Amino acid sequence: MMREKEKEEEEEEEGIKREMVKHGIHGHPLTLVESRRRAACSGCGRPISSGDQVYMYEYRHNNLFLHEECAELPRKMRHALHPQHTLTQEWTKVYKSCSICAYTNILTNGIMYRCRSAGCKFVLHYRCVVKDAAAYDYDEDEDDRRTKITHPSHLKHELKLLRRDCSFKCDACGTTSKESSYTCTADACQYWIHERCAFLPQTIDREDHHHKLSLSFRVPPEYIRFNYKCDVCSKYFMPDYWIYHCKLCRYVVHLKCAFKKLPHYTRGKNGWIMEFPIPRNAVGEDLIGAFVRRQGVEAYTQPPIPHQDDVDYEFHHHKLTLVSSSSSSSSFQEEKEENGDDDDDEEDYSSRKSELICDGCITPIFLKQTSTSSCLGSSSSKDNYYYYMRCSMRSCKYYLHLACFHMPPQLPSLPLLHHRDHSLVLRSGDNRKPWYPQRCSVCDKETNGLYYGCTICKEFKVDIKCTSMPGTIYHAAHPNHLLDLLSKDEARSLAYFKCDAGCDSRPALNEAPYKCRSCDFMVHLKCAGLPESATSRRWDKHHPLLLTHDATVNRPGDFYCDQCEQEMNPRSWMYRCRSCDVSFHPDCLKTTCGEYRNIKIGQKYVIKEAHCHTLTYQLLTTKRKCNTCGKDKHERPGFYCALCNFFICFYCWFFDSSIKYFLRPEADVTLV
Template sequence: MHIRCALSSGEMDAVHGDDGRRRVRINHPSHPRHELRYVVHLKCAFRTLRRVTREEGIMEFPIPINEVGEDLIGAFVRRQGVDTHTNSLILDEDVDYKFHNHKLRLVSSSSFQEENEEDDDDEEDYSCRNSELICDGCITPIHVKQASSSSSSSSSSSSKDCYYYMRCSIRSCKYYLHLSCFHLPPQLSSLPLIHRHDHSLLLQSGDKLKPREWSFCSVCKTKTSGLFYGCSTCEYFRVDIKCASMPDTIYHAAHPHPHHPLNLQSKEDVERRGSNECDADCSLLQWGSASSYTCVACDYIVHLGCAGLPASATSRRWDKRHPLLLTHDATVNRPGEFYCDHCEQQMNPRSWMYRCRICDISFHPRCLITTSGRFRNVKFGQRCVIAGAHRHTLTYQLLTTKRSCDVCGANRHEEHGFYCAACSFFICFYCGQKMIEDGKAEAVD
């Protein structure tokens, strides 16, 4: 039955189901024995006859992960009054950078093929994103199409799809930065909607060889090996640069009223509303309460960390052919029960999930641990030598090809640590961290 026909002589109201989420219910005289339910997309169900236009200049989420550097962080840097263009830089000229022990160099996308060919691994490592340059600042791919620079030194890069990024001047060192991450301001006066104190925030970076000391983001509740802002007064407050870059107002595709803007509110303001249930059902994500985006016209709430989840994910382990799309209500296109193909637990079909309709596979966001889970802000691949532990160079990564640590013997499958592909030798994070603290580890460029 069309919605316009149902409403012509029926009644519609919103009720709360057993799971606490709101449902739309229709009673109609043509079918009095049972209630009618919507079987259409929420955007269609709540569409009004009056055309509502969106405000210009408000970013819509989710965004593709390979556009975070330019669209999210780049916009944030420009709001701080910083010029992110390459005019002040010269191709192939080395410059100092505070958070790296080597000089950095501006390079064009023409060098990407060379980088890609050098990064081929002998083993199939599902934990690392091969064929991509991963930014050491925001831990997202450097795959942004940008207009070519007007710099006189970039005449060889005339393609409209040419883009630029910073990389370490030492060829063997895999340190990369988006231009926007390179231009991040070293200090912010405050972030009032994220941090309750009116304190300045300082740009900082973690030590890649000391995972235990990596900072825990107070917003998305994950550790980061990249750049973050730390409060100059409160030692406990840290926020990674992606969360710090989120705008004060956004649109989000998950909102049943797509033309309603969502405004960022502090944790305290959200709690005063009396309800802080996140639309992403992020109790599954184990993120807890934080600053959230709310709709002034309805009770819609989504945590800032959830709003920033990427629009899609890739998994060479589960689906090499298709992207996994962030889905907000899987019942729209497929009735029935849903189970996560990773943890095999039953899923709420109206909670957020990553899904491939073609292959009929679904995942909790937390189960794609390097894209949207607890390691989404960690860049793997750092090489090191640990004296007395193993004769070969070890790579910091997830354990995906075996189950146990070769030092302590504990089950460490899908945990992080140090791995030798040639010998299938693995030192778990806990054993490796003790060796690092004892001064036995040395980074390899």
């Protein structure tokens, strides 16, 4: 009985000690109670709800509250970014700039940790200390043990501590600074690292990645081979410096970037910013429509003409009529059945048979409204129908988005893409002769759609998609900063840059890239405009292929393009279905993202001398060789008969085989 009574008394004493705590935040002891009202913690500034366990001091109108975990924070601690000195907990009402997040206005008052050594201004906010793997407990005997150490980065020799500050270049982080350090004890060895680098934690957590990052004393060869960049600052790595990385996802950062807090981007500060990538079916209304509005053309947001009226159009030989998606869906299905188009043909992936393709921007016109901005400019939008222009002749398959139809006939200038004092006029490629395309001077892709030509520089041409690209964009591949389209003069000063999309292509002569003003991230304009997804009936009939900016997330191993069978850089942009584990270079999806993405093909012709049946101008996909010359023409343009599996390549038709380099007369070809 006596022992039980003594045990109860000991437990009661421990409870009293726990219920009251002496804290530097106040001269009187704080009592652990259950909060009866809402308040704010005097340590971290976060709210306290009714019913929370808090330490409190209450006297008349002088009330003070502390979360239980805030009151139990260590009074002294060490931090990997400042291991040479001990940090002491303080409570202050003075603004102090944090040495990690660099903000001064997170707390007007509250707990922070400060170095009290003479001349040292290292300060940590409470929120940068809590749950930080770089923070560790203070040990009084630790200073003696740190005079000489054996470090895993340099196992062959011991390292000795130099407390005297001297300027040197650290072999761990690569920065030059003047602070305490460790140097090798061997006279012939010049290994030298900061004291703070020597005691970095082996693993850390970052808000922008869902796995722990491990410390590595060398950059893995794979990262160098594929030119990986730091996921914080977008700069390249030097092979001999330390990094933090995720081995599973290949997320990698410099030492100096590992503890930087990423800025939280808010669109509200900059107004409305267009987000990329955008769906292919939203190009006409969201990208080109926004450009038309910026030019002051508002008419296209309402049906410009009554349904029964036909209008002339400068770039087509028939009149155009306004139709809605509701009136065209059934007729489009009838056209497909009449033409015998089979969407299930896995081998014939040469053209987009299940879509209406705009002859202006060469992107789909879907029969249902799926764009992120309504082309009617109204939330009601009359049963969600949407309008577009088509040829009044039933047999003529000429279509235009309403926004493409209203493109301004002349532009005073395009200052970011061309000379400020050069005007441009709207022109059109010949959709009846897709083998005569025009090459865009900005994206270096050929097009038979609408484009602008310079009135002074006759060779400068820019398609309407490149014309419509905004000066500033938000891109999912670089979510923390905005990207600005560089002017022609700024782009010229770069001489040559490597695109962070990993496309390995040189920029076009007149191309100005998108660049992050805060770091080194930079992409071609043509890469920034890649669609959000693509489809491939041959490889994946059931899922869309999504544009992936980093396929390594939760997927270790190598990547190979299922089309060209070449090894891919895991950090390059690719179209990928994670469920089916198939990946493609954007350029390997030729008609949607690659070489022919701006050319409308699929036109039907009668060529009497070549074949007895109607031929379709398309890419050769069902076999490899031309029936006339016998050469490998796989995925090259020409004329194809699906009934006979007959293909004649463009060059066999264009050049007479009996007379070298003699051009065939175009009268031999009749458009159906």
